[in-house]
Amino acid sequence: MRKRILVVVVTGRGAIGLLLATSVLLLLVLATGRTMPALAPLYPAMVGKVITVDPGHGGIDPGSHDSEGILEKDIVLEIARDVCHLLARARAVPILTRHGDWEMSPLWPEEKTRHRQDLAARIHIAHRTNSDVFVSIHVNKIGSKSTSGAIVFYSKNKPESKRLATCIQQAMKDVAPFRGRSVLEGDYYVLNAANIPAVIVEVGFISSPEEKELLLTPSHRGRLADAIFRGLLSFFEGL
Numbered sequence: 001m002r003k004r005i006l007v008v009v010v011t012g013r014g015a016i017g018l019l020l021a022t023s024v025l026l027l028l029v030l031a032t033g034r035t036m037p038a039l040a041p042l043y044p045a046m047v048g049k050v051i052t053v054d055p056g057h058g059g060i061d062p063g064s065h066d067s068e069g070i071l072e073k074d075i076v077l078e079i080a081r082d083v084c085h086l087l088a089r090a091r092a093v094p095i096l097t098r099h100g101d102w103e104m105s106p107l108w109p110e111e112k113t114r115h116r117q118d119l120a121a122r123i124h125i126a127h128r129t130n131s132d133v134f135v136s137i138h139v140n141k142i143g144s145k146s147t148s149g150a151i152v153f154y155s156k157n158k159p160e161s162k163r164l165a166t167c168i169q170q171a172m173k174d175v176a177p178f179r180g181r182s183v184l185e186g187d188y189y190v191l192n193a194a195n196i197p198a199v200i201v202e203v204g205f206i207s208s209p210e211e212k213e214l215l216l217t218p219s220h221r222g223r224l225a226d227a228i229f230r231g232l233l234s235f236f237e238g239l
């Protein structure tokens with residue numbers, strides 16, 4: 001690769017000042033043996049936080065789907081990857097439970113059914129990595145075409161999970177003008193089994209034609225990922 005050299009010519013008093021400042025900096029570096037200090041983190045509350053990001057389903061389990069071959073497992077993987085990029089940039093430690101299109105069940109054969117093995121493996125990853133929180137991302141589907149919007153689930157009697165759900169839901173409110181946004185108690189295995197704050201984020205309904213259109217748009221998925229990131233930030237900032 002060709003290197004570019006920037007040459008700045010300063011004359012008069014400016015040159016003397018610049019020379020002095022550079023000399024002082026050089027002396028400091030030589031005296032302390034240190035290099036230039038690192039930039040301060042943009043989001044101090046996020047630094048070092050271990051966050052398991054779980055794109056639901058995968059492999060033989062497509063999750064919600066429609067007649068056009070739109071699959072929940074593909075949409076949520078894209079969003080989860082985006083969330084991880086944002087977390088890494090904020091110097092958090094994202095743990096993505098699956099990086100591609102596969103089921104998780106082979107990782108945790110102790111459970112009786114394939115479905116339970118799949119879910120247990122995801123929580124196992126969060127626990128083994130000492131994650132601070134667990135966020136599972138999903139897409140919803142019901143019979144009605146008019147229901148839309150994000151829903152964040154948390155487990156009963158887990159106040160920190162409820163706080164995390166509320167923070168994420170609050171951030172999701174700005175993403176798109178859909179109805180039905182709420183925070184709900186949910187009796188789900190991954191939420192009950194987690195010993196850390198855990199939520200399921202249902203980012204929208206593919207049964208709503210308008211929302212499905214948006215969920216297939218990379219820019220909208222990026223906004224959803226950003227909202228999940230901002231919700232996590234609020235949670236760790238204690239807002």
Ligand SMILES: [Zn+2]
Binds near residue numbers: 056057063072137
């Ligand atoms: Zn799902």
